[in-house]
Amino acid sequence: MNHSALIPPSSTHLPLPPLHSTAPTRNAAFTEKFSIEGRNLSYTIPTGQGRHVPILRDCSLSIPSGQFWMLLGPNGCGKSTLLKILAGLLKPTGGFVYVKKPKSFVFQNPDHQVVMPTVEADVAFGLGKFNLTQDEIKTRVATALDVVGMLEYLQRPVQTLSGGQKQRVAIAGALVEACKVLLLDELTTFLDESDQIGVINAVKNSLDNSKDVTALWVTHRLEELEYADGAVYMEDGRVVMHGFNVECSANLLIFIMLWWTMGQLDIGVLRASPFVHLCMFCFDVRRN
Numbered sequence: 712m713n714h715s716a717l718i719p720p721s722s723t724h725l726p727l728p729p730l731h732s733t734a735p736t737r738n739a740a741f742t743e744k745f746s747i748e749g750r751n752l753s754y755t756i757p758t759g760q761g762r763h764v765p766i767l768r769d770c771s772l773s774i775p776s777g778q779f780w781m782l783l784g785p786n787g788c789g790k791s792t793l794l795k796i797l798a799g800l801l802k803p804t805g806g807f808v809y810v811k812k813p814k815s816f817v818f819q820n821p822d823h824q825v826v827m828p829t830v831e832a833d834v835a836f837g838l839g840k841f842n843l844t845q846d847e848i849k850t851r852v853a854t855a856l857d858v859v860g861m862l863e864y865l866q867r868p869v870q871t872l873s874g875g876q877k878q879r880v881a882i883a884g885a886l887v888e889a890c891k892v893l894l895l896d897e898l899t900t901f902l903d904e905s906d907q908i909g910v911i912n913a914v915k916n917s918l919d920n921s922k923d924v925t926a927l928w929v930t931h932r933l934e935e936l937e938y939a940d941g942a943v944y945m946e947d948g949r950v951v952m953h954g955f956n957v958e959c960s961a962n963l964l965i966f967i968m969l970w971w972t973m974g975q976l977d978i979g980v981l982r983a984s985p986f987v988h989l990c991m992f993c994f995d996v997r998r999n
């Protein structure tokens with residue numbers, strides 16, 4: 712699919728000026744080429760008997776600045792855990808992480824994030840900590856809502872919005888603070904198709920509006936891969952595939968052939984589920 716077809720022609724906005732210092736911190740050991748980097752990340756959970764259960768094992772990923780990437784994999788493989796580590800909500804037990812700031816985590820359930828009575832009040836909520844005039848706040852809120860296609864809902868009570876509209880308001884709440892990295896956790900899992908497309912458009916438009924915004928999108932929906940610039944595929948707490956569309960297709964084909972050959976040699980091991988996952992992933996990537 713042609714991504715530009717998703718963006719309404721009227722969607723040309725001036726990028727919102729930064730509110731935070733974007734100077735690199737001492738943790739910024741990586742290049743500006745990547746807005747999100749993880750190196751050999753591990754995460755374990757203590758069990759009570761002095762033992763630790765591994766949730767993430769040696770995960771590495773690099774997401775180039777200004778791109779829209781997806782994080783895919785079967786249920787329970789560790790996607791949300793990895794995203795929370797990148798967001799700073801969890802501390803890794805090993806490895807290094809760098810994510811450009813300001814960064815924002817958008818939850819699967821927008822009711823955890825969209826809490827003010829009206830759309831305008833909700834998007835403006837985070838601006839309270841900055842020394843801005845009322846006019847500056849109004850302009851920023853209107854611009855952020857326009858980017859996600861929600862400007863006409865400015866005065867709407869939030870409880871009257873659909874799930875997808877609330878997600879878009881949550882994304883506007885991130886953009887209004889000139890956020891540089893969007894970490895999006897399964898936003899479309901419970902949405903119908905029209906809301907799903909609305910949220911994807913909102914993210915795509917956010918990236919097109921400011922070449923400086925990078926997004927990592929966790930999803931179960933393989934059909935959403937067609938909107939992505941690249942993808943990270945996880946299984947069993949590990950990153951098993953990582954790359955741009957073209958790289959992914961070639962690497963995945965080799966990986967699947969090896970996996971299939973191993974399955975033929977080792978009759979006792981059931982490999983059907985991951986095999987099907989990878990085939991679908993490969994098929995979707997190759998369609999680009």
Ligand SMILES: Nc1ncnc2c1ncn2[C@@H]1O[C@H](COP(=O)(O)OP(=O)(O)OP(=O)(O)O)[C@@H](O)[C@H]1O
Nearest residue numbers: 756766784785786787788789790791792793897931
């Ligand atoms: N606090 C915790 N205590 C025990 N186990 C946990 C904890 N947090 C996560 N896990 C386990 O870690 C694994 C990875 O969980 P995570 O939510 O990251 O997976 P996921 O890929 O996002 O899954 P899904 O796609 O179903 O949302 C799962 O097996 C989960 O049960």
